[in-house]
Amino acid sequence: xxxxxxxxxxxxxxxxxxxxxxxxxxxxxxxxxxxxxxxxxxxxxxxxxxxxxxxxxxxxxxxxxxxxxxxxxxxxxxxxxxxxxxxxxxxxxxxxxxxxxxxxxxxxxxxxxxxxxxxxxxxxxxxxxxxxxxxxxxxxxxxxxxxxxxxxxxxxxxxxxxxxxxxxxxxxxxxxxxxxxxxxxxxxxxxxxxxxxxxxxxxxxxxxxxxxxxxxxxxxxxxxxxxxxxxxxxxxxxxxxxxxxxxxxxxxxxxxxxxxxxxxxxxxxxxxxxxxxxxxxxxxxxxxxxxxxxxxxxxxxxxxxxxxxxxxxxxxxxxxxxxxxxxxxxxxxxxxxxxxxxxxxxxxxxxxxxxxxxxxxxxxxxxxxxxxxxxxxxxxxxxxxxxxxxxxxxxxxxxxxxxxxxxxxxxxxxxxxxxxxxxxxxxxxxxxxxxxxxxxxxxxxxxxxxxxxxxxxxxxxxxxxxxxxxxxxxxxxxxxxxxxxxxx
RNA sequence: GACCCCGUCGUCCAGCCUGGUCUAGGACACAGGCCUUUCAAGCCUGGAACACGGGUUCGAAUCCCGUCGGGGUCGCCA
Numbered sequence: 001x002x003x004x005x006x007x008x009x010x011x012x013x014x015x016x017x018x019x020x021x022x023x024x025x026x027x028x029x030x031x032x033x034x035x036x037x038x039x040x041x042x043x044x045x046x047x048x049x050x051x052x053x054x055x056x057x058x059x060x061x062x063x064x065x066x067x068x069x070x071x072x073x074x075x076x077x078x079x080x081x082x083x084x085x086x087x088x089x090x091x092x093x094x095x096x097x098x099x100x101x102x103x104x105x106x107x108x109x110x111x112x113x114x115x116x117x118x119x120x121x122x123x124x125x126x127x128x129x130x131x132x133x134x135x136x137x138x139x140x141x142x143x144x145x146x147x148x149x150x151x152x153x154x155x156x157x158x159x160x161x162x163x164x165x166x167x168x169x170x171x172x173x174x175x176x177x178x179x180x181x182x183x184x185x186x187x188x189x190x191x192x193x194x195x196x197x198x199x200x201x202x203x204x205x206x207x208x209x210x211x212x213x214x215x216x217x218x219x220x221x222x223x224x225x226x227x228x229x230x231x232x233x234x235x236x237x238x239x240x241x242x243x244x245x246x247x248x249x250x251x252x253x254x255x256x257x258x259x260x261x262x263x264x265x266x267x268x269x270x271x272x273x274x275x276x277x278x279x280x281x282x283x284x285x286x287x288x289x290x291x292x293x294x295x296x297x298x299x300x301x302x303x304x305x306x307x308x309x310x311x312x313x314x315x316x317x318x319x320x321x322x323x324x325x326x327x328x329x330x331x332x333x334x335x336x337x338x339x340x341x342x343x344x345x346x347x348x349x350x351x352x353x354x355x356x357x358x359x360x361x362x363x364x365x366x367x368x369x370x371x372x373x374x375x376x377x378x379x380x381x382x383x384x385x386x387x388x389x390x391x392x393x394x395x396x397x398x399x400x401x402x403x404x405x406x407x408x409x410x411x412x413x414x415x416x417x418x419x420x421x422x423x424x425x426x427x428x429x430x431x432x433x434x435x436x437x438x439x440x441x442x443x444x445x446x447x448x449x450x451x452x453x454x455x456x457x458x459x460x461x462x463x464x465x466x467x468x469x470x471x472x473x474x475x476x477x478x479x480x481x482x483x484x485x486x487x488x
Numbered sequence: 489g490a491c492c493c494c495g496u497c498g499u500c501c502a503g504c505c506u507g508g509u510c511u512a513g514g515a516c517a518c519a520g521g522c523c524u525u526u527c528a529a530g531c532c533u534g535g536a537a538c539a540c541g542g543g544u545u546c547g548a549a550u551c552c553c554g555u556c557g558g559g560g561u562c563g564c565c566a
Contacts, residue, residue, distance in 0.1 A: 014566090017566075053566090115564065118564090129489085129490095157564055171493095177492070178492090183491060197563095197565090217560095222561040284500070289503095291502070312495065316499095316500095319516060319517060441527080451527085455527090455528065
């Protein structure tokens with residue numbers, strides 16, 4: 001096994017057959033944290049051996065999402081390194097050569113069985129109550145048999161020989177796991193299209209790239225014996241394995257589209273700070289043991305340890321993500337929030353006046369934000385001259401007493417030209433109209449924001465300034481109270 | 489079906505390895521309250537779990553066995 005002093009080399013190896021999923025993202029994160037916390041290297045490798053489903057668009061997006069999360073790689077696409085190339089489709093020669101060597105060494109053999117034959121024999125096995133594994137038909141083909149097949153031009157796969165035996169996986173997270181290899185059968189390492197199978201490509205690449213720790217999803221645990229066999233046949237040290245439990249949807253089922261947001265990119269588009277997603281994902285299946293839940297990336301690196309990883313599956317909780325995210329934004333400087341939010345304002349086609357104004361608004365808005373995109377809705381009264389009134393606000397404003405109060409307030413506010421709204425004017429208006437407490441603040445808020453809840457009212461008034469506030473009050477008076485009065 | 493993994497509040501975790509300090513702790517969510525002459529934020533309080541059954545032991549959430557439940561894998565997908 002590996003010497004403790006050997007530097008850690010880990011990798012994250014997504015296949016570009018879809019978007020980067022939160023489950024994969026957590027796997028990437030744990031690998032990255034493990035590398036960072038041990039001073040090791042983090043390699044990124046793209047497993048694009050599924051010609052039908054892999055696309056370069058997905059590769060691009062996955063890379064982009066990993067970058068967005070802040071998980072920089074030491075070797076990989078766009079970065080280079082001593083163990084490249086980092087796209088499996090560019091490493092075909094090594095797989096083919098190695099497969100030939102394994103055949104020569106009698107550790108693998110050509111298999112001419114067609115998929116149809118395989119399917120039929122599998123059905124037979126199942127109907128007889130046997131394991132549906134490859135029966136080894138082509139294992140002992142003679143040279144003549146092979147020649148005959150080749151003359152016919154039959155395609156073939158290459159299968160790796162699995163001898164029945166017990167194999168023990170020493171899992172970093174799960175401990176000893178025993179497998180009975182008589183249940184496995186000879187598996188394919190080269191497909192008939194000349195591409196390596198997943199098992200072969202992973203094992204060879206991990207061997208060639210000097211990977212010391214393979215941290216991946218639990219769905220790969222049953223594959224691990226195959227990979228270990230392959231490492232042994234290469235004559236290299238087998239890396240250590242650690243299998244992470246799955247992330248499940250709210251219904252306890254495997255994460256899928258119907259659970260709503262599952263891809264990293266969607267969270268990005270929704271305006272979650274990447275650090276918040278990283279923080280939440282770290283919490284899902286890992287704990288520092290001391291109860292801390294909010295971390296900077298540096299703290300995460302310092303505290304991370306394989307020991308803190310839990311064995312049981314965990315359910316993704318969007319509400320807790322929101323909590324982490326809001327905590328993150330609460331601590332951020334208004335100017336930084338502005339930088340991250342402005343793209344959302346622009347996308348919404350909002351004329352936000354100028355950056356200084358946005359920064360000022362963020363200072364009062366930030367406590368209401370869960371994501372950066374929230375600024376559009378939750379701060380709409382900051383950006384739009386023609387802000388909308390929601391039902392609750394209309395209900396408040398349609399009361400005649402509120403109109404009376406606002407009318408008096410406007411008169412009292414005549415000399416107000418700068419700073420915050422004079423408390424004296426409010427008090428006098430309250431006295432004169434007989435309206436007080438809850439009503440007056442509700443009224444002012446509803447009038448100038450169109451909502452009955454939101455950020456600190458004084459802050460809003462301050463940011464909007466005397467001119468805008470008075471104008472809005474006048475408009476509201478016109479719109480709600482005057483109309484009412486005329487009718488009655 | 490076979491094999492493998494897992495099983496503490498609704499959810500995420502701590503405790504389990506090295507049995508007693510656990511009348512099981514924290515967080516999210518939920519409920520109530522405080523603060524603010526509004527709402528939000530913040531603060532406080534509350535309800536809420538050791539899957540079940542055996543065994544070992546003076547003593548088990550912690551160790552052992554079984555049952556049940558959930559998940560995973562059985563592809564020329566990865």
